[in-house]
Structures are given as C-alpha cells and as structure tokens.
Amino acid sequence: MTIKKILIVDDSPTERHYLSEILVKGGFEVVTSDSGEDALIKAKALLPDLILMDVVMPGMNGFQATRAITRDEATRNIPVLICTTKAQETDRIWGLRQGARDYMVKPVQSEALLKKIESMGSR
Numbered sequence: 076m077t078i079k080k081i082l083i084v085d086d087s088p089t090e091r092h093y094l095s096e097i098l099v100k101g102g103f104e105v106v107t108s109d110s111g112e113d114a115l116i117k118a119k120a121l122l123p124d125l126i127l128m129d130v131v132m133p134g135m136n137g138f139q140a141t142r143a144i145t146r147d148e149a150t151r152n153i154p155v156l157i158c159t160t161k162a163q164e165t166d167r168i169w170g171l172r173q174g175a176r177d178y179m180v181k182p183v184q185s186e187a188l189l190k191k192i193e194s195m196g197s198r
Contacts (some may be wrong), residue, residue: 078196080104084114084140084156085129090181094127097185101192104164105155115143118150125192128175130159130166138173145174148153156196158183 081103091107098105106121107120108114112135118126126144130137135158144150156178159166167178176195179188 076196077104078123078192080106080121080123080125081192082108082114082117082121082126084108084111084126084132084137085111086132086169086193087129094183094188097183097188098192100185101129101189103192111137111143114140115147118144118153122150122157123153125195126153126155128159128160129154130148130157130170133160138170141170141174141175156191156195158188172187 079097083091083105084107085091086109095105105124106117108117111132128137128141141155144155155174156180157170157175158181160181162180172179
C-alpha cells in the first residue's frame with residue numbers, strides 16, 4: 076500500500092503545523108484534525124492512507140479515537156501511528172493494544188518520521 080494522504084490528529088496548532096510541514100515536504104497530502112471526535116468523522120469521510128494520532132487531547136483522547144477507528148468496519152484498514160509525549164513503555168503497549176500499528180514519542184524527528192511512514196507503506 077502506498078501512503079499518499081495522511082490525517083494528522085493533534086489539539087496543538089503548533090504540532091499540527093510542524094508535522095504538516097515535514098509531511099508536505101516529504102510529498103504527502105495532509106489533512107488535519109484538532110480532536111478525537113473530529114478525527115473519526117474525517118477518517119470515515121476522507122479515508123486517509125495513514126493517521127498520525129496524538130494521545131493527550133480534551134474530550135476523546137487518542138487511545139479512544141484509535142480504538143474507535145481500528146474497530147470500525149469503514150476505517151479499520153487505515154493504519155494509525157501514535158505520536159505523543161507519553162513516553163512510558165506501558166503507554167506504548169496500551170496504544171498498540173488499541174489498534175495502533177506503531178508508536179513514536181514527541182518531539183518527532185523529521186527523518187525518523189518519514190522512515191517510519193515509508194516502512195508502514197511497504198507492509
């Protein structure tokens with residue numbers, strides 16, 4: 076599967092901008108969302124090739140949104156890459172148990188992110 080369109084889900088405008096810049100320079104089409112609830116709507120409507128999901132957000136957090144996306148018939152095949160400040164191993168394990176394909180801790184380095192996305196596209 077080739078990854079072209081990526082949905083960035085993060086409540087921080089600064090983080091959305093930072094990740095968008097990296098991905099646009101990397102040749103990806105980027106759509107953004109500022110909440111877990113909005114991410115569910117956009118995931119269904121746009122069917123992105125990948126979702127970058129923050130965890131710590133007001134309302135529905137990233138773990139809950141990941142679980143909802145990966146268990147919904149319409150969106151279950153969209154890989155979710157969690158990008159969060161939550162650096163504990165238990166958080167990583169929990170994120171993967173919610174259905175995420177991979178887990179990165181912020182601050183995300185651009186080269187590492189692009190490599191991770193490339194490897195996810197070749198799975």
